[in-house]
Amino acid sequence: xxxxxxxxxxxxxxxxxxxxxxxxxxxxxxxxxxxxxxxxxxxxxxxxxxxxxxxxxxxxxxxxxxxxxxxxxxxxxxxxxxxxxxxxxxxxxxxxxxxxxxxxxxxxxxxx
Numbered sequence: 542x543x544x545x546x547x548x549x550x551x552x553x554x555x556x557x558x559x560x561x562x563x564x565x566x567x568x569x570x571x572x573x574x575x576x577x578x579x580x581x582x583x584x585x586x587x588x589x590x591x592x593x594x595x596x597x598x599x600x601x602x603x604x605x606x607x608x609x610x611x612x613x614x615x616x617x618x619x620x621x622x623x624x625x626x627x628x629x630x631x632x633x634x635x636x637x638x639x640x641x642x643x644x645x646x647x648x649x650x651x652x653x
Contacts, residue, residue, distance in 0.1 A: 544572050552648050553578035554641060558587040561595035570598055578611060582644045583635075586617030591625050603634055612636075616644040 542565035543558040561569060583599075585591075591599075606613040614636040618626050626632055638644035 542569065544569065546572075549641075550645060550649055552580040552582055552645060554582045554584055556584040556587065560590040560592075561588060561598070562590060562592040563594045566594045566598045569595075570601070573598075573602055573605075580648045581606065581611060581613040582641055582648065583613065583615050584617055584641050585615055585622055586619065586641075588618070588622050591622050596625070596629055596631065599631065600634070612648060614638060614644050614648065616641045 542560055542562075543556075545556040545558065547554045547556070557569075559565070603613060615626065615631075616638045617640055618637065626635075626637070636644075636647065638647060
């Protein structure tokens with residue numbers, strides 16, 4: 542899995558590319574510990590697969606961000622990744638937006 546980090550309007554955008562599974566979760570967790578952000582958007586538009594271990598690391602991220610009062614949202618989940626997010630109930634845990642632009646607007650407005 543590749544992780545591309547950028548910033549827009551003071552919001553950290555993490556583009557997840559490839560597969561978030563058992564083989565990539567430890568690298569993803571290590572990357573997450575370095576984030577210093579006031580808001581985070583997880584761009585899943587190019588994420589091809591997410592496993593239960595990927596969901597676990599997302600849940601831990603959500604908890605860590607909540608403890609620091611950092612909003613974290615999902616943008617652009619499609620196909621099988623979107624189905625896993627919905628079926629697992631994560632759509633009730635993470636605010637979701639169809640695109641990074643929509644997520645940026647919501648975060649900037651404080652509605653995320």
